[in-house]
Amino acid sequence: MSVAFAIEPLAEDALLLRFGDGIDATINARVHAAAHALRAVNLPGIIDIAPAYATLLVRFDAFVRGGEALSEAITRALCRRFRGSDELTAAVPGNPAAQRVEIPVCYDGEFGQDLEAVAEYARLSHGEVIARHTAAEYTVAMLGFAPGFPYLLGLDAALHVPRRADPRTRVPAGSVAIGGAQTGIYPRELPGGWNLIGRTPLALFDPDRDPSCLLAPGDRVRFRAIDADEFAQHAERRA
Amino acid sequence: MTIEVLKPGLLTTLQDIGRLGFAHLGVGRAGAFDEPVLCIANALCGNPHDACTLEVTLLGPTLRLNAAAWVAVAGAPLPLRIDGLEQPMWAPVHVPAGATLELGAMRSGCRSYLAVHGGFDATPVLGSRSMDVNAGLGPNGGRPLRAGDALQMGSAPQPGSGSVPRTDWRIRQNAGESEPDPISKWRLDPRPWFRGDTNQPLRLLPGKHLDRLTPTSRNTLFSEPFVMHANSNRVGVRLVGPALAWMSPIEMVSEGCGPGLLQLPPSGEPIAFGPECPVSGGYPRIGQIAAVDIPRLAQMRPGDPLRFTPCSFDDALGALRERERALDALTANIAARLAHELHRPQRGPR
Incomplete structure (x- = not known):
């Protein structure tokens, strides 16, 4: 039986399920589909099910069940769910529990410090950069780097702009940024090398809120342009 | 209080x-x-x-x-x-x-x-x-x-x-x-x-890219000591020492990881992840320090020498099981001893 993924041991208590290599929407959708299916079957001993671009990390209690036995159980569960490999290979179900989230972004002034540079590199006007950035629907490929930082797939090819040669030591919380083929949002003040094109007044991550994270892996995201007044209103409501 | x-x-x-x-x-x-x-x-x-x-x-x-x-x-x-x-x-x-x-x-x-x-x-x-x-x-x-x-x-x-x-x-x-x-x-x-002795090597499970190291580098990894760099913390322990090289460049995207992962960034100096490491990382992976040896990594200080020895997943898990049994036995003994000593003064005749 051939399956559409390989299982690699990572540590005594961790496996990596590999669905392909590279950054690819189809492969990433399979990762989310498998993550959803594994959460649903709830195999004993599993602690973490964490999607990345092309791989799914499964961390487990090695004293409940060893890696080999868990690998077999995972293979059985995923093959049962996706009827062998066909469905995982052909159809791309993604995560059926995915939410659609709209994120307001102010692209004006200091919020979009690098908008100028991005527009110049892309040979577009400011307005065109914003129009293209708000037109697309993105998928949360994974969360990482910092709690609640979403790596978003689906950026318009015209907006693929290399990272800054000189990374900033402080990127403000809420910054919406472009790094190569990806766009993302800084949940808090962090160092970073991506190009800042705007800022959202929403809290991406708040450990005192339930759920703590605005976005979950596999969620669909759209950006909506707002002006400085609306940004201020949002920010006031949060405070 | x-x-x-x-x-x-x-x-x-x-x-x-x-x-x-x-x-x-x-x-x-x-x-x-x-x-x-x-x-x-x-x-x-x-x-x-x-x-x-x-x-x-x-x-x-x-x-x-x-x-x-x-x-x-x-x-x-x-x-x-x-x-x-x-x-x-x-x-x-x-x-x-x-x-x-x-x-x-x-x-x-x-x-x-x-x-x-x-x-x-x-x-x-x-x-x-x-x-x-x-x-x-x-x-x-x-x-x-x-x-x-x-x-x-x-x-x-x-x-x-x-x-x-x-x-x-x-x-x-x-x-x-x-x-x-x-x-x-x-x-x-x-x-x-x-133990406080830094001579004993840390057991290293094979990482995804271990066999992409040049044969010389693979040999060096397990035969020569590295030194812990001062720029180390709970995120990662940086190692300086002999140069390690890949046979060919490795392209990879971010993948899940955890404490103990040994990565080789382009700087050529390996980083061993600690408990505050990110949940994913995009550098090629040399190996994974056996869980049973993470406490020894935790006790290293800047300037300490650090060696690796190859280890299988089975051996690493076996050693971890043995340690957990010893730890369970010890903590149970401590609890029993404390209960005995602390209860005794208050127990009058029935």
Whole structure:
């Protein structure tokens, strides 16, 4: 039986399920589909099910069940769910529990410090950069780097702009940024090398809120342009 | 029941066993770097193994306790003083109300754990009281202790264990002692849990890209020592030493990872991940330090030599099982001994 993924041991208590290599929407959708299916079957001993671009990390209690036995159980569960490999290979179900989230972004002034540079590199006007950035629907490929930082797939090819040669030591919380083929949002003040094109007044991550994270892996995201007044209103409501 | 921080020490943080189950949100585990020692310090205070402690780095804090407490310090050897009087590590110790507890500079190793009976109390964040300094998560936003901070002691054993000795030691306390004295006249032999020798190699499980190293580099990896760089912390331990090279460039995207992962960034200097590491990483992977050897990584200090030896997953898991059995047996023994000693004075004839 051939399956559409390989299982690699990572540590005594961790496996990596590999669905392909590279950054690819189809492969990433399979990762989310498998993550959803594994959460649903709830195999004993599993602690973490964490999607990345092309791989799914499964961390487990090695004293409940060893890696080999868990690998077999995972293979059985995923093959049962996706009827062998066909469905995982052909159809791309993604995560059926995915939410659609709209994120307001102010692209004006200091919020979009690098908008100028991005527009110049892309040979577009400011307005065109914003129009293209708000037109697309993105998928949360994974969360990482910092709690609640979403790596978003689906950026318009015209907006693929290399990272800054000189990374900033402080990127403000809420910054919406472009790094190569990806766009993302800084949940808090962090160092970073991506190009800042705007800022959202929403809290991406708040450990005192339930759920703590605005976005979950596999969620669909759209950006909506707002002006400085609306940004201020949002920010006031949060405070 | 508060503890006032007079001097914070070099890097002192609240740590329990960390937050589990949030990797998909980009939230790492954090928690004690040397987990078995955390468990032992807790056992010596009659706490559940996963109660919250202070993790102390190289130079310990000076604290004032406003109420009497039962404490224990385990880990890297340091001078432990109560109102200036030297006290044993690896033993339950009684601190009178108002006394000053001073943890000095470590003679070797890098991390020790101060446990108090009842645990350190703070509002858990995502299920844990651990401070994740790198992620800015946990009590006080993950900020390490500062002078003037006030820490809370739990008034009762935290839930999660049925084998905690009752707090009859309060009765001893009321029986008139105000001088600091060890609660018991014994202390543990630290050797199985803190060796302080840096010659023994760390066991390394094969990583995805191990066989992409040049044959010379693979040989070097397991035959020559590396040195721990000063720019190391709970996120990662940086190693300097012999150059390692790939046979051909490796392209990869970010993949899940955890503490113990040994990556080789383009700088050519390997990084071994610690408890505050990110949940994913995009550098090629040489290997994974066996879980049973993570405590030894935790006890390395800048300038220490560090060697690797190859290890299979089966052997690593076997060694981990053996250690867990030994740790379970030890903590059960400590609990039984404490229960016996602490109950005895109050038991009159029936």
